[in-house]
Amino acid sequence: MSAKRTPIILLLFMFLTITSSHKYKGNKKLYKPCKNLVLFFHDVIYNGKNAANATSAIVGAPQWANRTILASQFHFGNIVVFDDPITLDNNFHSPSIGRAQGQYIYDTKNTFTAWLAFSFVLNSTDYQGSIQFIGADPIMIKTRDISVVGGTGDFFMHRGVATIMTDAFEGEVYFRLRVDIKFYECW
Amino acid sequence: MSAKRTPIILLLFMFLTITSSHKYKGNKKLYKPCKNLVLFFHDVIYNGKNAANATSAIVGAPQWANRTILASQFHFGNIVVFDDPITLDNNFHSPSIGRAQGQYIYDTKNTFTAWLAFSFVLNSTDYQGSIQFIGADPIMIKTRDISVVGGTGDFFMHRGVATIMTDAFEGEVYFRLRVDIKFYECW
Amino acid sequence: MSAKRTPIILLLFMFLTITSSHKYKGNKKLYKPCKNLVLFFHDVIYNGKNAANATSAIVGAPQWANRTILASQFHFGNIVVFDDPITLDNNFHSPSIGRAQGQYIYDTKNTFTAWLAFSFVLNSTDYQGSIQFIGADPIMIKTRDISVVGGTGDFFMHRGVATIMTDAFEGEVYFRLRVDIKFYECW
Numbered sequence: 001m002s003a004k005r006t007p008i009i010l011l012l013f014m015f016l017t018i019t020s021s022h023k024y025k026g027n028k029k030l031y032k033p034c035k036n037l038v039l040f041f042h043d044v045i046y047n048g049k050n051a052a053n054a055t056s057a058i059v060g061a062p063q064w065a066n067r068t069i070l071a072s073q074f075h076f077g078n079i080v081v082f083d084d085p086i087t088l089d090n091n092f093h094s095p096s097i098g099r100a101q102g103q104y105i106y107d108t109k110n111t112f113t114a115w116l117a118f119s120f121v122l123n124s125t126d127y128q129g130s131i132q133f134i135g136a137d138p139i140m141i142k143t144r145d146i147s148v149v150g151g152t153g154d155f156f157m158h159r160g161v162a163t164i165m166t167d168a169f170e171g172e173v174y175f176r177l178r179v180d181i182k183f184y185e186c187w
Numbered sequence: 188m189s190a191k192r193t194p195i196i197l198l199l200f201m202f203l204t205i206t207s208s209h210k211y212k213g214n215k216k217l218y219k220p221c222k223n224l225v226l227f228f229h230d231v232i233y234n235g236k237n238a239a240n241a242t243s244a245i246v247g248a249p250q251w252a253n254r255t256i257l258a259s260q261f262h263f264g265n266i267v268v269f270d271d272p273i274t275l276d277n278n279f280h281s282p283s284i285g286r287a288q289g290q291y292i293y294d295t296k297n298t299f300t301a302w303l304a305f306s307f308v309l310n311s312t313d314y315q316g317s318i319q320f321i322g323a324d325p326i327m328i329k330t331r332d333i334s335v336v337g338g339t340g341d342f343f344m345h346r347g348v349a350t351i352m353t354d355a356f357e358g359e360v361y362f363r364l365r366v367d368i369k370f371y372e373c374w
Numbered sequence: 375m376s377a378k379r380t381p382i383i384l385l386l387f388m389f390l391t392i393t394s395s396h397k398y399k400g401n402k403k404l405y406k407p408c409k410n411l412v413l414f415f416h417d418v419i420y421n422g423k424n425a426a427n428a429t430s431a432i433v434g435a436p437q438w439a440n441r442t443i444l445a446s447q448f449h450f451g452n453i454v455v456f457d458d459p460i461t462l463d464n465n466f467h468s469p470s471i472g473r474a475q476g477q478y479i480y481d482t483k484n485t486f487t488a489w490l491a492f493s494f495v496l497n498s499t500d501y502q503g504s505i506q507f508i509g510a511d512p513i514m515i516k517t518r519d520i521s522v523v524g525g526t527g528d529f530f531m532h533r534g535v536a537t538i539m540t541d542a543f544e545g546e547v548y549f550r551l552r553v554d555i556k557f558y559e560c561w
Binding site: 021031059060061062063064076077078079105106107108109113115117118135138145146147148149150159160161182185 | 429466495506526
Binding site for chain 1: 218250294296333
């Protein structure tokens with residue numbers, strides 16, 4: 001009896017060791033997403049001339065700036081509200097499967113850094129529901145991680161991490177983000 | 188031995204099938220809330236004349252708008268900061284059990300859609316603590332789901348989904364929201 | 375047999391009672407953090423004269439206020455964007471181990487209350503990653519709890535509660551917050 005139990009105890013011990021390294025080293029390589037989505041969204045900033053096509057607008061700025069053109073000093077302090085189309089590929093003219101809605105803020109004085117808080121509202125045959133995102137976005141770095149803090153509908157109670165990449169950037173008017181959403185808590 | 192094991196394997200297989208349908212179809216009907224709260228909050232928007240009674244004010248707007256009257260084009264871009272009383276029923280004059288504090292943004296050019304980020308700060312004999320909310324709010328739809336992303340005090344570490352209904356709407360000055368908060372992670 | 379089982383049933387019953395008090399009374403004293411961090415961040419508000427040193431600026435305000443000086447009426451409605459240095463102790467001149475980036479809003483008309491939504495972006499030998507925070511901040515109370523709603527890198531998928539204390543406050547230009555971050559979900 002005792003001889004048979006030993007291996008089980010060893011296995012348990014190994015399991016506890018792995019669990020503990022999870023908890024205290026944040027080694028995310030040990031985790032596989034329970035769901036994965038790659039989506040693109042397209043932001044056309046209002047510049048005083050493109051009201052018909054714009055999907056976002058500056059709505060707050062520091063005292064030294066205005067709300068038509070992004071502020072100097074790396075756009076520091078600009079708050080932009082957006083309602084951007086979401087597509088399955090990187091083509092601006094592809095059918096939209098939902099909207100990215102929320103705000104971004106430029107928040108560094110000496111480089112381009114943004115802070116994001118927004119939702120994906122998906123409405124397609126494959127996905128119905130919303131996903132909530134928050135995080136810092138150091139734009140000049142190739143890939144940036146933000147947090148997926150909640151969801152509704154098909155994404156009920158989901159949490160995870162989203163990796164963002166600037167897929168295109170055209171002057172101060174258009175950019176496109178690639179969002180690789182990895183859910184680790186799916187329900 | 189083998190004959191006895193078969194049913195267990197079958198059961199395991201059935202269990203895995205059910206688990207997998209949880210994870211990939213987001214079938215929230217399988218879950219029951221561990222806690223449920225229905226509350227109302229009341230928003231009186233500052234319009235240039237009601238400083239004494241107003242509980243919210245426009246603090247950001249696009250270049251074409253101002254901060255006294257909600258912007259045209261479906262209010263696109265308006266950021267509103269609020270500190271609204273929370274009540275147990277739909278009567279504005281009922282005793283307040285806390286405050287709804289945070290911001291909402293109007294973020295669509297061709298219909299009324301908002302984006303919400305706020306906290307409930309509850310301070311009553313029954314509840315002491317805060318609840319954090321984020322989500323898109325397509326105002327014209329009867330019931331909308333947003334995410335409950337965290338809590339403190341009596342709502343320590345809670346997560347869930349809140350269903351929002353516009354319970355009253357009077358011109359551009361007053362609205363009342365019914366919030367049905369369902370916690371699925373309670374601690 | 376029956377005599378032997380009784381204590382187990384009693385134990386089970388006690389366990390269920392404790393679990394239930396977890397769920398319905400939010401008794402956080404029963405939980406120990408799986409990780410704990412105490413950090414400070416320093417906010418220097420732009421006042422029209424300190425552009426070189428300022429780490430934050432008013433970017434939104436109600437119609438009756440401006441964006442150079444904090445609004446009267448307890449600063450109601452001011453939105454401030456910040457990019458503040460984070461230090462391990464309360465010395466403004468200590469080496470920065472990261473940046474606190476996001477926004478705060480003053481949101482009460484009759485006392486000083488703020489609402490916070492921001493990220494810690496840590497970049498030191500000890501910590502690489504980001505932490506996301508949301509919550510109400512009743513500034514005049516000595517310690518306030520806000521929610522930690524997500525994380526990336528070393529804080530992958532973490533959640534918890536952060537206790538905030540105003541560690542220093544100098545007029546309308548400088549304040550320092552002590553943030554005691556307790557993670558209860560660590561991965």
